[in-house]
Amino acid sequence: MDFPLTDPFFWETVIQGLLFGGVLALLSLGLNIVFGVIDVVWICYAELIMLGMYTIYYLYSDFGVPLPLAMVAGVLMVALLGAALHHFIIRPILHTEPINQLLVTGGVLFFLQGFATLAFSVEFRNLGVSFGSIEAGDMYIPTTRLLAFVVSLVAVVVLWLFLKKTYLGTAIRAISQDRDIMPLMGVSPGKIYLVTSALGGGLAGLGACLLVLLYDIHPAIGLTFGPITFMVCVMGGLGNMIGGFIAAFIFAEFIALGGFYAEIEWGYVMAFAFFIVMMFIRPQGILGSKS
Amino acid sequence: MGEMLQVRGLTKKFGGFTAVSEVAFDLDEGEILGLIGPNGSGKSTTFNLIAGALTPTAGTVTLEGRDITGLAPTNVCHKGVARTYQIPRPFRKLTILENVALSAYFGADGSISREEAWKRAEDALDLTQLPVDAQSRVDGLGAAGLKKLELARALATQPRLLLADESLGGLDEKEMGQAADMLSHIRERRGITIIWVEHIMGVLMRVVDRCIVLDHGEIIAAGLPTDVAHDPKVVEVYLGTDAESVQSQVAGRVAGASETVGA
Numbered sequence: 341m342d343f344p345l346t347d348p349f350f351w352e353t354v355i356q357g358l359l360f361g362g363v364l365a366l367l368s369l370g371l372n373i374v375f376g377v378i379d380v381v382w383i384c385y386a387e388l389i390m391l392g393m394y395t396i397y398y399l400y401s402d403f404g405v406p407l408p409l410a411m412v413a414g415v416l417m418v419a420l421l422g423a424a425l426h427h428f429i430i431r432p433i434l435h436t437e438p439i440n441q442l443l444v445t446g447g448v449l450f451f452l453q454g455f456a457t458l459a460f461s462v463e464f465r466n467l468g469v470s471f472g473s474i475e476a477g478d479m480y481i482p483t484t485r486l487l488a489f490v491v492s493l494v495a496v497v498v499l500w501l502f503l504k505k506t507y508l509g510t511a512i513r514a515i516s517q518d519r520d521i522m523p524l525m526g527v528s529p530g531k532i533y534l535v536t537s538a539l540g541g542g543l544a545g546l547g548a549c550l551l552v553l554l555y556d557i558h559p560a561i562g563l564t565f566g567p568i569t570f571m572v573c574v575m576g577g578l579g580n581m582i583g584g585f586i587a588a589f590i591f592a593e594f595i596a597l598g599g600f601y602a603e604i605e606w607g608y609v610m611a612f613a614f615f616i617v618m619m620f621i622r623p624q625g626i627l628g629s630k631s
Numbered sequence: 632m633g634e635m636l637q638v639r640g641l642t643k644k645f646g647g648f649t650a651v652s653e654v655a656f657d658l659d660e661g662e663i664l665g666l667i668g669p670n671g672s673g674k675s676t677t678f679n680l681i682a683g684a685l686t687p688t689a690g691t692v693t694l695e696g697r698d699i700t701g702l703a704p705t706n707v708c709h710k711g712v713a714r715t716y717q718i719p720r721p722f723r724k725l726t727i728l729e730n731v732a733l734s735a736y737f738g739a740d741g742s743i744s745r746e747e748a749w750k751r752a753e754d755a756l757d758l759t760q761l762p763v764d765a766q767s768r769v770d771g772l773g774a775a776g777l778k779k780l781e782l783a784r785a786l787a788t789q790p791r792l793l794l795a796d797e798s799l800g801g802l803d804e805k806e807m808g809q810a811a812d813m814l815s816h817i818r819e820r821r822g823i824t825i826i827w828v829e830h831i832m833g834v835l836m837r838v839v840d841r842c843i844v845l846d847h848g849e850i851i852a853a854g855l856p857t858d859v860a861h862d863p864k865v866v867e868v869y870l871g872t873d874a875e876s877v878q879s880q881v882a883g884r885v886a887g888a889s890e891t892v893g894a
Binding site: 507510511513514517518521523524525526527528 | 682683684703704705708709713714716720722723724725729730732733734736737738739740741745748784785788
């Protein structure tokens with residue numbers, strides 16, 4: 341084998357990993373904000389993304405809606421689904437045992453998968469949109485992946501500004517620290533939870549916009565991204581958005597470089613092995629606090 | 632009587648235990664009412680019932696002629712009632728100004744602009760003598776500072792009725808005096824009506840207009856601080872704890888008052 345640092349394929353792989361990391365980082369944001377604020381894990385998070393992808397696909401392919409508009413509709417659709425998930429399913433059992441919330445969102449996962457299979461059939465669908473590649477030296481970088489990466493970074497910055505600079509964002513940060521005293525300040529926790537759920541859904545919708553450009557759509561696509569998104573969040577420290585962001589890039593590089601030295605499946609094996617080892621060393625996650 | 636607040640037959644039962652029983656009192660605008668009694672006498676439960684954190688088993692709470700019994704805490708806040716907690720519970724990851732500005736903005740039910748909320752927060756910080764800059768963090772505050780922050784956060788919602796829960800707990804004697812003066816000063820500046828819960832009687836007596844003494848959830852005495860402190864039932868409740876010191880502290884209050892007049 342050549343010395344990798346002079347090998348353009350090596351660098352192409354590193355960059356591909358970086359770009360994939362951006363997508364994973366975006367996917368982890370929605371799950372993390374919902375957990376950080378409401379203390380609930382949406383096991384069915386990736387299935388919301390799947391529904392967002394179908395929304396965009398049908399609007400674009402069957403109804404001829406221009407792609408950017410279809411994507412906006414997809415984001416709104418999943419935001420609405422997130423709010424509905426909270427209002428109809430999480431809220432009634434919010435104060436019961438945490439395991440109930442895990443189980444019920446797990447149930448929603450299979451419900452949505454079954455629903456999608458019945459409604460859309462198991463056929464793989466593709467948007468058929470390609471933006472080509474950018475050539476840099478001997479390397480080829482697919483434009484869609486670059487776009488996905490940039491959108492992820494912008495989303496992270498916008499979310500950070502929202503949380504830091506607006507009253508609603510400040511309330512969202514505050515309620516994750518002490519939910520009981522919020523009403524004394526005139527804040528209704530129920531409303532904040534609903535807004536947060538819609539925000540988490542909206543981020544899943546944004547993830548759908550990017551994935552729909554990169555992958556085929558089918559009812560079980562959630563299983564491809566659900567577990568890895570979940571693991572990125574856990575490794576970063578559940579609810580810790582910066583930790584999740586770092587973990588996303590670590591995971592993505594493991595997968596990409598594993599694929600470079602062996603087959604891509606070995607990348608996943610190594611990433612998950614690393615995850616398991618990390619759980620022994622730092623069970624609270626990279627940036628999670630002990631409690 | 633009772634243009635600000637009317638409490639009638641207020642009762643709270645937890646299973647077979649009656650925490651608050653048939654409590655009734657009136658409050659005029661601008662008054663400071665002391666609510667005292669030994670630990671477990673129902674002071675904090677009474678606060679929770681007025682602020683909406685608990686729903687009364689029976690009785691009514693009327694604020695400025697409007698029935699607020701059983702409203703959610705958020706709505707009670709929007710109607711003009713604020714409270715502080717005995718143990719300060721600031722958001723430690725937010726700055727001092729963010730803590731108070733959040734309260735100002737949402738306390739007004741989103742009806743004011745960003746800038747207005749900011750201004751109200753600065754006013755509240757100014758009134759409680761806390762740093763008004765945007766960077767100061769909660770971690771830098773000591774016990775007295777945290778109590779002030781708790782107060783500033785309550786004041787930022789622009790309340791007309793303030794429920795102050797044990798504002799003196801954990802403070803040294805000098806700080807206690809300052810805290811009492813601060814409440815008195817806030818009443819003068821803002822015209823806010825205050826109910827002040829405390830189990831340390833002395834300092835409170837210096838500031839309040841009237842006093843209610845609770846024991847086992849019932850009002851056992853009400854009236855002027857001097858009368859209440861000499862009431863045999865009150866003395867009995869506090870006996871073995873600090874009955875004598877209560878009386879000497881009240882005597883000190885009279886002396887303190889004449890000093891103020893002299894100065």
